[in-house]
Amino acid sequence: MTLTAKRLDELMPDATLLESDEPEMESSLHYLQLALLVSCLDWLWRDRQDYFIGANLTIYFSRQKLKNRDFRDPDFFLVKNIQNHPRRSWVVWEEDGKYPDLIIELLSTSTAAIDKAFLVPDKFVATRE
Numbered sequence: 546m547t548l549t550a551k552r553l554d555e556l557m558p559d560a561t562l563l564e565s566d567e568p569e570m571e572s573s574l575h576y577l578q579l580a581l582l583v584s585c586l587d588w589l590w591r592d593r594q595d596y597f598i599g600a601n602l603t604i605y606f607s608r609q610k611l612k613n614r615d616f617r618d619p620d621f622f623l624v625k626n627i628q629n630h631p632r633r634s635w636v637v638w639e640e641d642g643k644y645p646d647l648i649i650e651l652l653s654t655s656t657a658a659i660d661k662a663f664l665v666p667d668k669f670v671a672t673r674e
Contacts, residue, residue: 575620578651582621597624603634604645621649 583600590596599622622635622645637644 575651579620582649586623594629595626597627597629597632597635598622599624599632599635599645602632605634605636605638606644619645619648620651621647623647 579600583598586598599619601618601620602622603618604622624635624640624643625646627640627643635645
Protein backbone atom coordinates (compact mmCIF):
# COMPACT_ATOMS: atom_id res chain seq x y z
CA MET A 546 0.00 0.00 0.00
CA THR A 547 1.31 3.42 -0.95
CA LEU A 548 0.52 6.52 1.07
CA THR A 549 0.38 9.93 -0.53
CA ALA A 550 1.76 12.90 1.37
CA LYS A 551 -1.77 14.23 1.77
CA ARG A 552 -3.04 10.93 3.21
CA LEU A 553 -0.06 10.67 5.55
CA ASP A 554 -0.79 14.22 6.73
CA GLU A 555 -4.40 13.24 7.47
CA LEU A 556 -3.27 10.23 9.50
CA MET A 557 -0.77 12.12 11.63
CA PRO A 558 -1.86 13.41 15.04
CA ASP A 559 -1.46 17.04 16.07
CA ALA A 560 2.30 17.25 16.35
CA THR A 561 2.22 20.40 18.49
CA LEU A 562 1.48 18.04 21.40
CA LEU A 563 4.70 16.05 20.97
CA GLU A 564 6.68 15.97 24.20
CA SER A 565 10.42 16.48 24.29
CA ASP A 566 12.47 13.29 24.28
CA GLU A 567 15.48 14.94 25.90
CA PRO A 568 17.02 13.10 28.88
CA GLU A 569 17.96 14.87 32.09
CA MET A 570 21.12 16.97 32.21
CA GLU A 571 24.43 15.29 32.97
CA SER A 572 25.58 17.49 35.86
CA SER A 573 24.89 20.58 37.92
CA LEU A 574 27.54 22.44 35.89
CA HIS A 575 25.65 21.58 32.71
CA TYR A 576 22.47 23.01 34.25
CA LEU A 577 24.22 26.21 35.39
CA GLN A 578 25.78 26.80 31.95
CA LEU A 579 22.45 26.35 30.23
CA ALA A 580 20.59 28.54 32.74
CA LEU A 581 23.19 31.30 32.29
CA LEU A 582 22.91 31.16 28.50
CA VAL A 583 19.10 31.30 28.54
CA SER A 584 18.83 34.01 31.20
CA CYS A 585 21.40 36.26 29.47
CA LEU A 586 19.60 36.13 26.14
CA ASP A 587 16.18 36.57 27.77
CA TRP A 588 17.50 39.63 29.62
CA LEU A 589 19.14 41.07 26.50
CA TRP A 590 15.93 40.66 24.49
CA ARG A 591 13.52 41.39 27.36
CA ASP A 592 11.53 43.87 25.24
CA ARG A 593 11.11 41.48 22.32
CA GLN A 594 8.50 38.81 21.69
CA ASP A 595 9.76 37.57 18.32
CA TYR A 596 12.07 34.75 19.36
CA PHE A 597 11.91 31.34 20.98
CA ILE A 598 14.59 29.69 23.09
CA GLY A 599 14.57 25.95 23.38
CA ALA A 600 16.55 24.59 26.29
CA ASN A 601 16.85 20.82 26.59
CA LEU A 602 13.97 20.35 24.11
CA THR A 603 13.69 17.94 21.22
CA ILE A 604 13.68 19.19 17.64
CA TYR A 605 11.48 17.11 15.31
CA PHE A 606 12.69 17.87 11.79
CA SER A 607 10.17 15.86 9.75
CA ARG A 608 7.42 13.30 10.12
CA GLN A 609 9.61 10.66 8.49
CA LYS A 610 12.44 11.32 10.92
CA LEU A 611 9.94 11.14 13.78
CA LYS A 612 8.74 7.77 12.50
CA ASN A 613 12.35 6.56 12.34
CA ARG A 614 13.07 8.09 15.77
CA ASP A 615 15.73 10.25 14.10
CA PHE A 616 15.40 13.52 15.98
CA ARG A 617 17.78 15.70 17.95
CA ASP A 618 17.90 17.03 21.47
CA PRO A 619 20.28 19.99 21.57
CA ASP A 620 20.98 21.74 24.84
CA PHE A 621 20.04 25.14 23.46
CA PHE A 622 18.51 26.50 20.29
CA LEU A 623 17.25 29.87 19.17
CA VAL A 624 14.60 30.64 16.57
CA LYS A 625 14.21 34.25 15.52
CA ASN A 626 11.18 35.96 13.97
CA ILE A 627 8.68 33.61 15.58
CA GLN A 628 5.96 34.09 18.18
CA ASN A 629 7.31 33.51 21.68
CA HIS A 630 5.08 31.13 23.61
CA PRO A 631 5.71 27.94 25.60
CA ARG A 632 6.26 24.77 23.57
CA ARG A 633 6.72 21.12 24.56
CA SER A 634 9.18 20.57 21.71
CA TRP A 635 10.12 22.19 18.39
CA VAL A 636 8.18 20.61 15.53
CA VAL A 637 9.49 22.05 12.26
CA TRP A 638 6.44 21.24 10.13
CA GLU A 639 4.10 22.78 12.72
CA GLU A 640 6.20 25.97 12.70
CA ASP A 641 5.79 26.59 8.95
CA GLY A 642 9.04 24.77 8.18
CA LYS A 643 11.14 27.10 10.35
CA TYR A 644 14.40 25.61 11.58
CA PRO A 645 16.44 26.96 14.52
CA ASP A 646 18.75 29.83 13.62
CA LEU A 647 21.30 28.79 16.23
CA ILE A 648 21.97 25.48 17.99
CA ILE A 649 24.39 25.13 20.89
CA GLU A 650 25.43 21.82 22.37
CA LEU A 651 27.29 21.87 25.69
CA LEU A 652 29.69 18.98 25.25
CA SER A 653 30.17 16.51 28.04
CA THR A 654 32.57 13.61 28.17
CA SER A 655 29.79 11.02 28.02
CA THR A 656 28.10 12.40 24.88
CA ALA A 657 30.80 14.38 23.04
CA ALA A 658 31.27 11.87 20.20
CA ILE A 659 27.53 11.75 19.45
CA ASP A 660 27.08 15.51 19.81
CA LYS A 661 30.00 16.29 17.48
CA ALA A 662 28.48 14.00 14.84
CA PHE A 663 25.21 15.98 14.84
CA LEU A 664 25.41 17.62 11.42
CA VAL A 665 23.80 20.98 10.82
CA PRO A 666 24.66 23.66 8.26
CA ASP A 667 27.37 26.11 9.34
CA LYS A 668 28.27 24.06 12.41
CA PHE A 669 31.00 25.43 14.67
CA VAL A 670 32.41 23.34 17.49
CA ALA A 671 34.32 25.05 20.30
CA THR A 672 36.19 22.92 22.78
CA ARG A 673 38.73 23.50 25.52
CA GLU A 674 41.27 21.36 23.65
